[in-house]
Amino acid sequence: MECVFGLVGNDFAIVAADTSAVHSILVHKSNEDKIMILDSHKLIAASGESGDRVQFTEYVQKNVALYQFRNGIPLTTAAAANFTRGELATALRKASIFVAVAIYNKALPCPGLYKGGITSLPVYCITHRTRDAALLISNPYFVNILLAGYDKETGPSLFYIDYIATLHKVDKGAFGYGSYFSLAMMDRHYKSGMTVEEAIDLVDKCIMEIRSRLVVAPPNFVIKIVDKDGAREYAWRESVKDAAVPSA
């Protein structure tokens, strides 16, 4: 299962994520970067369903860039977090009508396959004098996000956003089965205003704990940091080397 965790330090925020792309029992890739650089001073670490993860974080990234183009100034981390949460919340409950004559004629597969909630209502269409069944289905994004950023005025911040659009500003947070181990480690050893060395030490402690105690522990992790100098990759922690991807 995907492990994502992060914490806020002295003048920086750090996030770590595992790097395995898994389909049921198969590991397709063990160097998949799940921490996207949202803009110069923001990082978005996402875990969840494969398609949703990439598509939703790219959607947030492009909208954040659009705001900057339109307004000439970048969004604050809090604003970006609230935007992300808003999109997740909208997708969660806003049902779109999926009209299907086929459902009425029983040609489509069982509605149980569709994600989210379903209500069906018969709709009488006056112009065509037919009766079509309309499905109202919601299309939630199954992505859990840790958004880390640095603002000049307010310093570093970390936001916990889960797939049902919960939003919390936190000092430390984690998602996935790895959170059972990393949260306790961070609760025990975290203190506010940690230096980069102390924070990396804590992150490594969490990674070691996950590797030794989680039954299907991911072997490799990527660590990214954001501070006044910007968002960048800090290190990889690899115990299994995958075939290197040729750089684009």
Add this chain to the structure above:
Amino acid sequence: MVKPAKGTTTLAFIFKEGVMVAADSRASMGGYISSQSVKKIIEINPYMLGTMAGGAADCQFWHRNLGTKCRLHELANKRRISVTGASKLLANILYSYRGMGLSVGTMIAGWDETGPGLYYVDNEGGRLKGMRFSVGSGSPYAYGVLDNGYRYDMSVEEAAELARRAIYHATFRDGASGGVASVYYVGPNGWKKLSGDDVGELHYRYYPVMPSTVEQEMVEVTGA
């Protein structure tokens, strides 16, 4: 619960000389083998291939659709589309249909301006860039042989033999894979079909029957 995988074995990997793509050719409906001669490697355009795993109709239709879009891109931009772009087009289409029952597990392999490219795209909208992938119910078996024998600096013949062997071993153990192991090579001048061997014949090529001495022989019981 382990999700039932798409009944097939396909694989592709990048190596020094280009991309090697291989697949079996069996189509099964539950326990019934409906065909032993399905073309699972789809020619999108002369320098790009797609593999088929999952629903045959879905894969064929959407690969043909992707080929159309790639050609339109060429006409509009006066240059070939990259493998990155083609796979992103397909991934976005499949993502927009997610939850509606499409079953597609495909790899887009090609050679563009940046060299060889390989992407895995599936019906959930997931898209992964990588050096080697195997998709289908026989993929764990193929991965074992492929991972073990893989070196980046192989010749075309060695890579083809590795691909063929991996498909053979997957068809040996997986009931939903079989038929003919096709191997394609994608190089700087486009793709080329290298071989299509029946896996039954491959078995005896790899493990020929050796004449051996009999351990125990049945003899007539003398009447009593």
